[in-house]
Amino acid sequence: MKQIVIIGDSAAGVATVEAIRNKDKESKIIVLSDENFPSYCRCVISDFLAGKVSEDKLIYRSQEFFKENNVELLLNKEVIKVDPKKNRVAAEDISENKKEDKKSKSAKLQFDYDVLVLANGASPKFPELPGIKKKGVFGFRTIKDTKDILQFVTMADSACVLGGGLIGLKAAYGLKKRGLDVKVIIKSPQVLSQVVDKQAAEFVGKRLSDNGIEILTGSDVTEILGNGDIKAVKLDSGKVIACQIVVAAKGVKPNTEIISETEIKINEGICVDEYMKTNIPNIYAAGDVAETFDLTVNKTAVNALWPHAVDQGKIAGANIVGENIKYAGSLGLNSLDFFDLPVVSMGIYKQTDNHEVLAKTYPADELYKKLVIEGNRLVGAVLVGNINQSGVFLELIKQKSDISTIKDRLLNENFGYPDIMDLTQGAERSYV
Amino acid sequence: MKKIYFDVEKCLGCRSCELACAISHSAAKELEKMISQKDKSLPRIKINFSKDKNYPMSCRHCKDPKCVSACMAAAISKDEKTGQILYDEKKCVGCWMCVMVCPYGAIRPNKKVKIPVRCDLCTDIGEPQCVKGCPVKAIVWVEETELERVK
Numbered sequence: 001m002k003q004i005v006i007i008g009d010s011a012a013g014v015a016t017v018e019a020i021r022n023k024d025k026e027s028k029i030i031v032l033s034d035e036n037f038p039s040y041c042r043c044v045i046s047d048f049l050a051g052k053v054s055e056d057k058l059i060y061r062s063q064e065f066f067k068e069n070n071v072e073l074l075l076n077k078e079v080i081k082v083d084p085k086k087n088r089v090a091a092e093d094i095s096e097n098k099k100e101d102k103k104s105k106s107a108k109l110q111f112d113y114d115v116l117v118l119a120n121g122a123s124p125k126f127p128e129l130p131g132i133k134k135k136g137v138f139g140f141r142t143i144k145d146t147k148d149i150l151q152f153v154t155m156a157d158s159a160c161v162l163g164g165g166l167i168g169l170k171a172a173y174g175l176k177k178r179g180l181d182v183k184v185i186i187k188s189p190q191v192l193s194q195v196v197d198k199q200a201a202e203f204v205g206k207r208l209s210d211n212g213i214e215i216l217t218g219s220d221v222t223e224i225l226g227n228g229d230i231k232a233v234k235l236d237s238g239k240v241i242a243c244q245i246v247v248a249a250k251g252v253k254p255n256t257e258i259i260s261e262t263e264i265k266i267n268e269g270i271c272v273d274e275y276m277k278t279n280i281p282n283i284y285a286a287g288d289v290a291e292t293f294d295l296t297v298n299k300t301a302v303n304a305l306w307p308h309a310v311d312q313g314k315i316a317g318a319n320i321v322g323e324n325i326k327y328a329g330s331l332g333l334n335s336l337d338f339f340d341l342p343v344v345s346m347g348i349y350k351q352t353d354n355h356e357v358l359a360k361t362y363p364a365d366e367l368y369k370k371l372v373i374e375g376n377r378l379v380g381a382v383l384v385g386n387i388n389q390s391g392v393f394l395e396l397i398k399q400k401s402d403i404s405t406i407k408d409r410l411l412n413e414n415f416g417y418p419d420i421m422d423l424t425q426g427a428e429r430s431y432v
Numbered sequence: 433m434k435k436i437y438f439d440v441e442k443c444l445g446c447r448s449c450e451l452a453c454a455i456s457h458s459a460a461k462e463l464e465k466m467i468s469q470k471d472k473s474l475p476r477i478k479i480n481f482s483k484d485k486n487y488p489m490s491c492r493h494c495k496d497p498k499c500v501s502a503c504m505a506a507a508i509s510k511d512e513k514t515g516q517i518l519y520d521e522k523k524c525v526g527c528w529m530c531v532m533v534c535p536y537g538a539i540r541p542n543k544k545v546k547i548p549v550r551c552d553l554c555t556d557i558g559e560p561q562c563v564k565g566c567p568v569k570a571i572v573w574v575e576e577t578e579l580e581r582v583k
Contacts, residue, residue, distance in 0.1 A: 015501075043504035047525050057523060060506045307502035307533060314501070335532040342541055344532045387541060391498070391534035416480040416537045418487035426535055428492035432439045432572065432579055 002027040004320065005089055005111050007079050007258075008119035009033040010042055011309035012287025012316075014061050016117050019317025021069045027321075029071045030111055032091060034078040034120075037143045038063050043306055045146045049174030058143065077109065079120065079258050084280045088112050115282050115320050118259065118270055119313060122252035122288040122304055127162065131224030137246045140171045149245065153178050156244035160184075160233050162221050164191040166336060168249030169204075172213050173338055175245070183214040183241060185221055185233070194251075195334050196345045199359075200382045203366050207341045221246075254289040254302055267291050269302040274326040276316040284320065286312035295329035296347035296379045296397060303330035328398065332380075335387070341366060344390040347397050348372045348380035355379070358411050371410055376402045378410075389416050399424045433515035434573050436477075436551070436560055437582075438488040442570035443479070445486035450475035452565025453490075456554055474542050476551040477562045488571065490562070491538045491551035493517045499530035499539060499550075516555070521547055 004020065006013045009031045017029060033039075039061040047053040066073040076095040083090070089111045124139030126132050138149050149171075157180060161172045164186030172182045184191070190201035191208070205215050216235075223234040224246055232242045254269040265271040265279045269291030276284050287309035294301040308330045315327045334345045351357050351372050359370040365385065371393065372380035377400055381393040392415070396403060401423040403410065409419055417426070451463070458466040458473035466473055477490040497517050499508050507523035508530055510516070526546030530539045539550040554560045563573045572582050 011504075041505050043527070044525055053525060306504040307498075307529065310501040333532065335528040337526060337528055337546075340543060340546075342528050342531075342543065344528065346532070387528060387531055389537040390532050391539070392537045394533060395535040414481055416482060416487070417489055417535070418480050418482040418485070424535070426492075427496060428494050428536070429576065429579070430438060430489065430492060430536065431487070432437045432582065 002114045003112060004029045004115045004117070005113035006031045006117040006119055007089070008117075008121055008287065008289075009035075009039045009073060010060070010119070010121060010287065011306050012119035012121075012290075012313035013117070014039055015310045015313025016119060016284075016286060016317035016320070017066075017069060017071055019314045020321050021071075022318070023321040023323075025070065029069075030113075031066065031071055031073045032077045032079060032089070032111070033073070033075050034094065035142060035144065036076055036095075038066070038073060038075065040143060042141070045140070045143060046170035046174045048143070049140075049146050049149060049171065050177035052177070055143070082116065082118075082259050082262055082264075082283075084116075084262050084264065084283060086112075087114065087116075087282070089116065113282075115284070117313075117316055117320070118278070118283065118285040118289055119287045119309075119316075120255045120258065120289050122254045124167075124248060125250045125253050126248045127221070127250050129221060129223060131226070131230075132248070134224055134226060134230055135228065136226075136230035136244060137224060137248060140167055140247050140249055141252065149175075149247070152245050153180065156180060158182070158243045159245035159247065160221070160241060160243040161247045161249055162233075163249035163251065164188070164215065164217070165194055165249060165251060166192065166334060167252070168247070169208065169336075169338060171247040171249055172208070175247070176211065176213050180245070181214075181243075182212075183216055183243070184208075185219055185235065185241075186215065186217045187220045189217050191215060191217070192336075195332070195336075195349070196343065196382055197349050197370065199361060199368055199370070200343055200345065200349075200384050203341065203368060203384050204336075204338060204343060207339050207366075211339045252288065252304060254291075254304070256289065267300065271300070275319045275324070276312055276327055277319070284316040286316045292327060293329040294331055295400070296331045301330070303332060305330070305333050307333060331397065333394070341385065342387045344381070344383045344387045346381050346390070346394055347378075348374075349382050351380075358407075360411055369411060373403070373407070376404045378403050392417055392420055395424050395426075396420055433493065434575055435493055436490055436553070436563065437572050437574065437579060439570045439572070440485050440487055442568050443486040443488060444568055444570070445479055445481060446567065447479055448565045448567055449477050449488055449562035449571060450479065452561040453477045453551075456557060456561035471545060474540070474549045476549050478540070480537075488562075489536055489538050491517060492536055493551075493553070498533040498535060502529040502533040504529055516553065517550075519548070519550065519552065524548070
């Protein structure tokens with residue numbers, strides 16, 4: 001009987017399981033997770049931090065799901081390394097509390113596989129700063145991170161978030177909802193510099209400021225101060241800001257360490273072909289750890305996003321059980337909503353000289369729509385305030401449709417599926 | 433599974449379908465009472481007035497639903513038995529991922545209550561109310577295989 005080992009039980013890992021079980025009920029599937037909580041909605045931890053969502057609502061796939069699908073889900077198993085020559089994964093049980101450092105004494109585990117899926121995600125990057133290891137400095141990626149922060153929240157009155165990306169702003173939002181004074185310290189001149197353009201960032205930044213989150217752009221933290229507990233952070237301007245909590249949100253990096261000694265090709269993430277296969281034939285990668293072809297910038301990129309992780313997992317799983325399905329490619333794809341201002345950004349959001357831009361801005365109403373065009377193709381869109389029909393733009397981007405016949409209508413108020421249906425041929429029939 | 437299809441040649445763009453939908457999804461379930469309610473009931477079906485014609489649109493209950501893949505809160509799922517796309521408001525956090533990925537633009541944000549608005553085929557009533565509400569029978573609720581016959 002075939003044995004499939006999947007490292008990671010989040011979006012990509014679960015989608016892989018579902019795709020395998022669609023066709024193959026027999027093979028043994030082992031899913032390893034280094035967390036203490038079964039598959040959960042990672043992107044919702046900011047609402048958990050905010051107190052809007054309770055822990056039980058975070059469940060993505062329950063223990064029952066794994067049981068019903070005849071999958072052995074093993075939590076608290078940290079994979080140490082992968083040995084593609086022996087087709088074996090070495091892991092450690094980290095059930096014991098890490099703080100007590102019993103990890104070294106814990107049992108070494110080994111899992112043999114016929115097929116391996118690397119769906120082990122990414123981890124927060126911590127900037128190298130004096131004081132970064134202090135108690136009270138957190139990443140913001142897991143339920144455990146969130147619970148650790150919550151333990152500090154009751155004793156704190158202010159927090160600093162390092163980084164103004166999506167994770168940083170979500171952490172800031174959650175902490176603000178808990179009643180803390182929150183400052184977001186951002187090196188670049190705008191919030192969300194990796195997600196939206198300057199105009200959209202202005203709207204989001206204003207919305208955050210209006211709701212009491214202080215945004216400090218163009219500044220960087222040089223040191224975290226305090227003996228034992230955190231007292232303050234020091235900025236490059238020399239200014240000192242008092243706080244008891246620091247959240248490091250300087251982006252994430254794919255978890256490639258476990259294969260660093262193997263022949264598996266790594267660029268920024270694990271390199272995969274369009275079948276989600278690595279350069280080792282029986283090893284696949286999917287989700288935040290994988291580097292895939294970005295269909296808007298036409299080169300490979302790590303687009304660590306939930307919907308992509310699901311799609312990639314589905315494809316890996318289907319191909320493992322004998323299908324031959326190609327992944328169409330990823331792209332930047334973000335939807336956010338801070339204090340009731342919806343924003344969608346997809347593909348190329350900052351144009352260069354090669355691009356043509358169609359845009360409409362109504363600053364007073366906080367409405368903004370920008371479309372980025374390359375030749376006859378739509379390659380990016382940013383929508384603020386009114387995000388209706390954004391999926392129609394996404395379809396044009398993904399299908400690489402020739403938009404020359406509809407270009408004059410793209411910014412119309414009522415632009416929608418009927419305008420594109422002759423170009424994209426939707427999979428589902430709508431009209432008789 | 434029976435789905436909703438639209439006959440563009442028949443549609444007058446009168447928006448009776450939108451109204452019927454809004455009523456059936458309101459707390460009051462009656463037009464007069466619905467109008468006076470504070471939280472407006474939004475229609476799950478919308479007519480797109482495009483290219484000199486009227487194109488009604490509502491959730492396609494896709495075979496390969498993009499909204500299900502994109503839902504990071506596990507609030508949208510597909511019932512593998514019926515093929516229907518289900519939505520659990522209790523799990524939804526209003527992130528708008530579903531709105532962003534729907535190729536048909538058939539999911540809209542209700543910004544006020546922070547939930548996506550999409551067709552549930554009026555499962556609780558047993559029959560989509562837009563179908564009943566259309567005065568010219570431009571909306572049909574049939575199996576895809578029956579479409580040619582209906583046409």
